[in-house]
Amino acid sequence: MKQLLLFALLGTWLSLGNVYGQIQKGTGYVGGTISFEGQTKKDKEKAEALNTSSNWVQSIAPEIQFGKMIGERTMLGLGVRYNLQYNRYRYEAADLTNTQLSQGIALLPFIRQYKTLGSSNWSVFLHGEIGPQFQSVETTSTQGSTPVTQKREYWQYGLSIKPGIAYVSKRNGWAVEGYANILSLSANYVPSKDDAGRVFMLNTGISTSFPNLITLRIAKYIFPKN
Numbered sequence: 351m352k353q354l355l356l357f358a359l360l361g362t363w364l365s366l367g368n369v370y371g372q373i374q375k376g377t378g379y380v381g382g383t384i385s386f387e388g389q390t391k392k393d394k395e396k397a398e399a400l401n402t403s404s405n406w407v408q409s410i411a412p413e414i415q416f417g418k419m420i421g422e423r424t425m426l427g428l429g430v431r432y433n434l435q436y437n438r439y440r441y442e443a444a445d446l447t448n449t450q451l452s453q454g455i456a457l458l459p460f461i462r463q464y465k466t467l468g469s470s471n472w473s474v475f476l477h478g479e480i481g482p483q484f485q486s487v488e489t490t491s492t493q494g495s496t497p498v499t500q501k502r503e504y505w506q507y508g509l510s511i512k513p514g515i516a517y518v519s520k521r522n523g524w525a526v527e528g529y530a531n532i533l534s535l536s537a538n539y540v541p542s543k544d545d546a547g548r549v550f551m552l553n554t555g556i557s558t559s560f561p562n563l564i565t566l567r568i569a570k571y572i573f574p575k576n
Contacts, residue, residue: 372422372466373473373518374573379417379425381527381569386410392522402442409435415460423465429458429479448548456483456508464516477529480509508535516569523571532563 392404410433417427437450460479467473483506490499512534518525540549 351461361511368488369384373407373464373571374421375419375421376574377419378572379415379419379427379569380572381567382412382414383565383567384412385565404440407435409433417462419462423461423463427460427462427497431456431458438473441515445494448485448489450489452485452487453486454483455479458508471518471520473518475514475516476511477514478511480508506538508536508538508539512533518571522572524571525571531565
């Protein structure tokens with residue numbers, strides 16, 4: 351079913367020939383998203399009060415993109431993405447606490463190819479981006495009153511392709527966009543450093559979690575003055 355959905359969307363995108371109502375060349379673009387995610391878990395055995403563990407995870411990932419239409423169907427731009435995740439694990443029996451703070455910032459040049467659906471305000475697009483990301487991970491393990499901290503910093507490089515759909519108001523340029531995460535494809539490469547080997551990851555957006563199927567965002571298209 352997911353493969354049929356992918357082929358249907360891409361088929362629609364490719365089959366649109368002479369379309370009308372294209373976004374005007376020279377139009378500027380500003381768009382952004384911010385995502386939050388959190389999880390709290392606690393396990394406790396009734397027979398042994400000390401045999402209790404808890405895990406708390408919180409993350410936030412804002413992103414902003416700037417672009418410009420270099421044709422009626424093609425946009426070039428640059429995105430900046432920041433991510434932060436904090437993880438805390440506590441095990442009472444061993445008086446052990448582990449915390450991890452992960453932060454990253456990425457610069458992502460992108461290209462978009464649009465197809466307007468007839469003369470309406472709706473468009474489908476294919477979004478591709480590639481660029482570097484600097485990541486910092488700090489882990490602290492505390493048993494009793496003795497903390498041990500390790501920090502790792504590294505670069506990684508990513509490539510992603512994802513389809514989407516946009517509703518653009520021709521009156522004021524405000525838009526609602528949706529990325530079809532379930533149809534996305536991404537790849538990440540981490541070069542070797544010190545005692546860590548090279549890592550290559552290839553991911554798809556296939557997920558059974560509904561919030562992950564699509565990402566909604568607000569954007570502003572700045573039409574050139576005639």
